[in-house]
Amino acid sequence: MKKIQIFLSLITVLTLLVDQSAQAQIGRRWSPQAKDATIGAGIGGAAGAIINKRNRVVGGVIGGVIGGATGYAIGKHTDNKRKEAARVAEANRVAAEREANRVAEANRVAAEREANRAAEQSAVARANAERAPAKATEGVNKAVRASGPVAVMATAPAATATAYTAPAGPAPTVLKSGYLPNDTYGDQTAPYGMSPYRRKSW
């Protein structure tokens, strides 16, 4: 009985020593295989020594080998599960990052398109503003021709007032893209009232 106690104490001490030295050598967390193999070897060794009453040493060795192998298998399984979880997490992270990049790119393109559209609208508005006074002046001239000198005095201030509303710089009659501006832009009843370009040709 005393021999058994000594033997078990020896195995425990050896297990602890192996454990500590291994940790010291690696300097980091144990792998699940190593940890479970060590635990299995310790338990198996102890159990083998207890079970084999005729030869404690042989029993301990056999138990240790079997326990170690079993522990390694369990540890490997744990390690595989952990690696799979890490792989899934990494894949999710990459997918989330890609989605975030895609959304950012889409937002950037939309903002750019909106800015271009606003610029085109501004150009169309200026072109229309330029045309409006010209048409008004034309109308005034027609009225002058029809009504004579009295109408000139009556309509001149109106024409002058209209002329002052024109923008200072030259209005673009052609959009940057090489298309003509739509003078019915914003008119819902016109065939292509929502297009900043002129579309109606026939």
Place this chain on the structure above:
Amino acid sequence: MTIMKSVISALLVIGMASACSKPSEAVNVQELNQQFIGAWNNKDADKINALLADDVHFLQGNAHYKGKSEVADKWVKSTLSSLSDLKTNVVSSAADSQTAYEAGTFSVDVAPAAANEPRGFGEGNFILLWKKGADMTWKLSYAQLEDLPVQVKN
């Protein structure tokens, strides 16, 4: 022998009757459209309007005009002055005794809308559908245009 003679006589009568009734001929849709396009190029509004059916439909972009007077006013009258050298390229065409159509692409020169604006060049897709009316004359029943943006003509 008597039966044989009567059968032959009956066959002859049927044959002559079928030869006399001519099958109704399909209209020459190319000629109809040439008249129509020619009227546009000659700026002949009366000729164009005469070719429109009373219940004509005209679709262009988000506009849908119904009836001869609305189409004549909002399409023909408002477009005729700014258009010249209208050409069509027919992609699909068919005709029978009651309906005929031509569809394809068109190109046209666009007069400047303002004095300081350059001339334009327009292209697009079209379909012109003709139907024979009760008075046996062919009229434009449906027209649909899809215009592309008007480019500056160099």
